[in-house]
Amino acid sequence: xxxxxxxxxxxxxxxxxxxxxxxxxxxxxxxxxxxxxxxxxxxxxxxxxxxxxxxxxxxxxxxxxxxxxxxxxxxxxxxxxxxxxxxxxxxxxxxxxxxxxxxxxxxxxxxxxxxxxxxxxxxxxxxxxxxxxxxxxxxxxxxxxxxxxxxxxxxxxxxxxxxxxxxxxxxxxxxxxxxxxxxxxxxxxxxxxxxxxxxxxxxxxxxxxxxxxxxxxxxxxxxxxxxxxxxxxxx
Numbered sequence: 001x002x003x004x005x006x007x008x009x010x011x012x013x014x015x016x017x018x019x020x021x022x023x024x025x026x027x028x029x030x031x032x033x034x035x036x037x038x039x040x041x042x043x044x045x046x047x048x049x050x051x052x053x054x055x056x057x058x059x060x061x062x063x064x065x066x067x068x069x070x071x072x073x074x075x076x077x078x079x080x081x082x083x084x085x086x087x088x089x090x091x092x093x094x095x096x097x098x099x100x101x102x103x104x105x106x107x108x109x110x111x112x113x114x115x116x117x118x119x120x121x122x123x124x125x126x127x128x129x130x131x132x133x134x135x136x137x138x139x140x141x142x143x144x145x146x147x148x149x150x151x152x153x154x155x156x157x158x159x160x161x162x163x164x165x166x167x168x169x170x171x172x173x174x175x176x177x178x179x180x181x182x183x184x185x186x187x188x189x190x191x192x193x194x195x196x197x198x199x200x201x202x203x204x205x206x207x208x209x210x211x212x213x214x215x216x217x218x219x220x221x222x223x224x225x226x227x228x229x230x231x232x233x234x235x
Contacts (some may be wrong), residue, residue, distance in 0.1 A: 008022070030204065031202045086160075154187065
């Protein structure tokens with residue numbers, strides 16, 4: 001049984017359809033990537049999975065449960081957590097306050113999760129009382145991921161985690177993503193424009209173009225696909 005499964009999802013905004021006939025599946029403990037250019041429907045698809053953008057057609061299943069009609073809060077409660085594009089921190093709150101907000105629906109695990117994320121992100125531990133708005137871009141992305149982990153996710157969606165980061169920070173962040181997956185067994189859905197890093201990190205990858213899933217397979221094989229290499233890697 002797949003942890004997350006979508007069947008022929010169609011969604012968009014008002015009369016505009018953005019995502020069409022999108023079906024994916026993610027198994028327990030996997031890192032799976034969804035790649036594609038800017039504006040092709042990746043974020044809309046993630047918002048549909050989270051219940052932030054209603055599905056016009058199709059279904060979303062999580063651990064065998066049909067969650068298509070559940071609101072976002074209920075999806076968070078069952079363990080589906082998204083770290084949105086652009087971080088969406090509380091800029092005038094401290095690091096610690098941002099982290100505790102992440103544990104709003106997982107209060108019983110709050111102290112345990114706080115200990116874990118501060119061990120995972122020692123730079124945050126060093127400046128717990130620093131206001132989020134004063135952090136660097138890389139530190140803000142660390143905080144956004146750490147806040148997501150505070151919610152005790154069963155599946156963590158990372159939407160464009162490398163956006164706006166320097167290359168060396170992207171490298172560090174992806175090492176952390178792999179470590180979280182390997183050490184904690186956390187299932188991760190990675191949504192990226194950084195096609196090369198996504199393919200090198202994920203076990204399997206889906207390619208989305210103009211709202212459609214046009215390609216899927218093992219990431220190592222897709223790295224050698226001629227169309228993908230010409231379209232996204234420029235080689």
